[in-house]
Amino acid sequence: MSAFPDPLTGMAAPLDPGALRDNVDTDAIIPSREMRSTGRDGLADGLFAPWRYADADARRPDPGFVLNRTEYADAPILVAGDNFGCGSSREHAVWALGEWGIKVILAASFAPIFHANCIRNFLLPITQPRVVLEQVAGSRLTIDLAAQTIRTGDAVHRFDIDPEAKRMLAEGLDPIDLTLIHTDHIERWITRDRASRPWVYLEASQ
Amino acid sequence: MGQTLFDRIWDAHAIATPDGGAALIAIDRVFLHERTGAAALGRMAQMGRTVKDPARVFAVMDHIVDTRIGRGTVDRRATSMPGGEAFITETRAACMAAGITLFDVNDARQGIVHVISPEQGIVLPGLTLVAPDSHTCTQGAFGALAWGIGSSEAEHAMVTGTLRMEKPRSMQVRFDGEPAAGVTPKDMILHLIAEHGAGGGAGHVVEFTGEAISALDMEGRMTLCNMATEFSALSGLIAPDDTTFNYLAGRPYAPPDFDDPYWRTLVSDADAAFDSEITIDATTIAPMVSWGTSPEHTIPIDGVIPAGPTNALDYIGLSEGAKIAGTPVDAAFIGSCTNARLSDLRRAADILKGHRIAPSIRTALAVPGSLEVKRQAEAEGLDRIFTAAGFEWRMSGCSLCFYAGGEGFPEGSRVISSTNRNFEGRQGPGIRTHIASPETVAASAIAGRIADPRDHACAPVAA
Numbered sequence: 001m002s003a004f005p006d007p008l009t010g011m012a013a014p015l016d017p018g019a020l021r022d023n024v025d026t027d028a029i030i031p032s033r034e035m036r037s038t039g040r041d042g043l044a045d046g047l048f049a050p051w052r053y054a055d056a057d058a059r060r061p062d063p064g065f066v067l068n069r070t071e072y073a074d075a076p077i078l079v080a081g082d083n084f085g086c087g088s089s090r091e092h093a094v095w096a097l098g099e100w101g102i103k104v105i106l107a108a109s110f111a112p113i114f115h116a117n118c119i120r121n122f123l124l125p126i127t128q129p130r131v132v133l134e135q136v137a138g139s140r141l142t143i144d145l146a147a148q149t150i151r152t153g154d155a156v157h158r159f160d161i162d163p164e165a166k167r168m169l170a171e172g173l174d175p176i177d178l179t180l181i182h183t184d185h186i187e188r189w190i191t192r193d194r195a196s197r198p199w200v201y202l203e204a205s206q
Numbered sequence: 207m208g209q210t211l212f213d214r215i216w217d218a219h220a221i222a223t224p225d226g227g228a229a230l231i232a233i234d235r236v237f238l239h240e241r242t243g244a245a246a247l248g249r250m251a252q253m254g255r256t257v258k259d260p261a262r263v264f265a266v267m268d269h270i271v272d273t274r275i276g277r278g279t280v281d282r283r284a285t286s287m288p289g290g291e292a293f294i295t296e297t298r299a300a301c302m303a304a305g306i307t308l309f310d311v312n313d314a315r316q317g318i319v320h321v322i323s324p325e326q327g328i329v330l331p332g333l334t335l336v337a338p339d340s341h342t343c344t345q346g347a348f349g350a351l352a353w354g355i356g357s358s359e360a361e362h363a364m365v366t367g368t369l370r371m372e373k374p375r376s377m378q379v380r381f382d383g384e385p386a387a388g389v390t391p392k393d394m395i396l397h398l399i400a401e402h403g404a405g406g407g408a409g410h411v412v413e414f415t416g417e418a419i420s421a422l423d424m425e426g427r428m429t430l431c432n433m434a435t436e437f438s439a440l441s442g443l444i445a446p447d448d449t450t451f452n453y454l455a456g457r458p459y460a461p462p463d464f465d466d467p468y469w470r471t472l473v474s475d476a477d478a479a480f481d482s483e484i485t486i487d488a489t490t491i492a493p494m495v496s497w498g499t500s501p502e503h504t505i506p507i508d509g510v511i512p513a514g515p516t517n518a519l520d521y522i523g524l525s526e527g528a529k530i531a532g533t534p535v536d537a538a539f540i541g542s543c544t545n546a547r548l549s550d551l552r553r554a555a556d557i558l559k560g561h562r563i564a565p566s567i568r569t570a571l572a573v574p575g576s577l578e579v580k581r582q583a584e585a586e587g588l589d590r591i592f593t594a595a596g597f598e599w600r601m602s603g604c605s606l607c608f609y610a611g612g613e614g615f616p617e618g619s620r621v622i623s624s625t626n627r628n629f630e631g632r633q634g635p636g637i638r639t640h641i642a643s644p645e646t647v648a649a650s651a652i653a654g655r656i657a658d659p660r661d662h663a664c665a666p667v668a669a
Contacts, residue, residue, distance in 0.1 A: 023500040027629045033611035036289045038244045038296050050631045083405035089340040091356035112440045117356035164228040179366040182223050189221045199461045200234045202261040
């Protein structure tokens with residue numbers, strides 16, 4: 001896996017042209033029936049399958065769907081409304097988006113599990129007010145993670161990101177490695193906790 | 207200023223680290239299932255990592271297992287999903303290799319993860335419990351901090367015994383008063399989501415309080431907390447009380463009793479400050495049913511469809527201004543981690559008793575949440591009530607709460623469903639879902655149309 005390619009310039013594809021689509025759920029991003037293997041690969045083919053294909057079985061594209069339109073075919077940025085990524089916790093939704101080439105999602109708000117999954121896979125979830133989203137949808141944007149800005153023409157919009165998420169994305173860090181540095185610390189905590197909450201600690205396989 | 211229950215559990219699990227990054231939160235329990243767990247275990251092995259404490263990690267086969275009576279444990283006899291065998295065999299092998307306790311396809315303890323975790327006493331008050339499944343919040347009903355994560359975070363939790371996270375905000379949702387007859391916890395949570403939106407709880411851990419909550423049995427509390435994720439909350443939480451302790455005491459992985467004074471400390475202080483608060487008058491809640499493609503698209507069963515997003519109305523094939531009651535349905539589903547416990551089946555059976563489903567119903571399934579629920583239901587004769595009414599009685603599993611590519615509803619079906627998600631295509635391509643309580647599913651199956659359960663004599667929700 002690789003870090004966020006900062007800065008990134010590309011088209012911002014509005015999931016619903018002319019509107020900010022709310023409550024885009026992970027079943028729409030990748031339906032359960034498209035999760036055919038136990039791995040993380042080969043999922044882009046099923047990305048947005050219910051909307052992208054007029055006939056999903058025959059893989060016949062729906063020319064009206066935004067990612068099937070030539071101007072957005074290579075768009076690395078998606079734009080939607082509130083509560084993006086709600087529903088199932090399936091990380092496959094983020095894997096499918098990443099494999100397709102999406103690097104940034106601009107939305108009015110995100111569902112919490114999806115947001116965490118994005119950070120773990122170096123996709124940048126950016127929250128912006130709806131008025132800004134309406135302005136930038138359909139435009140060519142430059143996303144600067146270091147400066148925390150969205151630029152289009154002369155307009156500059158700032159975005160917030162928590163410092164750890166920013167560092168993860170910028171440096172392409174594996175959080176498990178970061179945490180394992182603290183193994184001794186964690187062990188000492190567990191020793192103390194075991195004394196105060198013994199019921200937490202179970203015997204091996206019953 | 208006092209502390210909330212959420213603050214208490216958070217503080218009890220926060221491990222200070224020298225580098226000042228995100229908080230490290232100790233994770234007491236991890237639960238996996240075959241649909242997303244195999245991905246976490248597979249990558250862990252690939253990276254040469256191991257499970258820190260396998261005795262605190264559990265796994266179950268529930269998501270894609272066949273629920274037809276007579277299912278097997280291997281090959282296409284275990285799942286109807288094309289390619290589904292790999293999820294089962296890889297999970298089985300990975301659990302064995304990692305030393306994780308697995309509740310396999312036909313293990314007597316098998317069932318939907320959020321049904322069996324409480325049955326086995328794996329979730330306990332005050333614990334942190336995570337699973338790569340969004341409905342993990344169900345288990346917050348026991349006063350645990352329980353939430354859904356992705357496969358990568360599941361790997362992180364198993365390998366390190368912790369998760370890195372920013373502290374969510376806290377919200378109190380208080381239900382005052384006593385709900386009317388025929389109004390269930392499902393209706394209470396749908397009412398909340400309809401009033402405050404599917405994103406209304408975003409960024410929060412929600413504690414449910416009030417007399418209407420205290421009066422609920424554990425199964426009702428689980429139904430309520432189950433849909434906290436449909437409110438976009440990280441989790442839902444209910445302070446443990448005698449109802450909780452009596453349910454858990456002596457279960458296989460639980461302490462024999464909860465006499466230690468510690469357990470009584472797991473409450474929010476009277477002067478605790480929440481970041482936000484919502485109060486609902488439970489006496490005003492009606493049986494609810496969804497009309498659209500988000501759980502927020504939900505109205506009282508005697509209501510009319512409001513103005514809504516065009517894509518939702520187009521998909522569901524209904525019009526603004528129409529009454530929702532009376533809409534013809536082709537299929538009925540009673541099951542899922544929301545509403546497939548013994549009390550749910552009892553209340554649906556009370557309505558079905560002495561009736562037949564309408565001839566227009568092409569599929570009617572009753573899928574117990576666990577094999578233990580199934581045994582108890584059969585001991586009471588509920589299975590015979592369901593089958594006499596025309597329902598198919600099943601083995602336990604997630605079943606057609608979602609469509610994985612194998613068994614499905616007949617093409618074009620409109621389903622009245624006791625599940626939690628009415629998303630486009632959730633139950634199959636083009637399948638239109640109306641979510642409601644088990645009572646409403648039963649009443650609608652009899653009528654062949656979306657029907658008000660209050661037209662039947664409804665059994666009370668809390669025992």
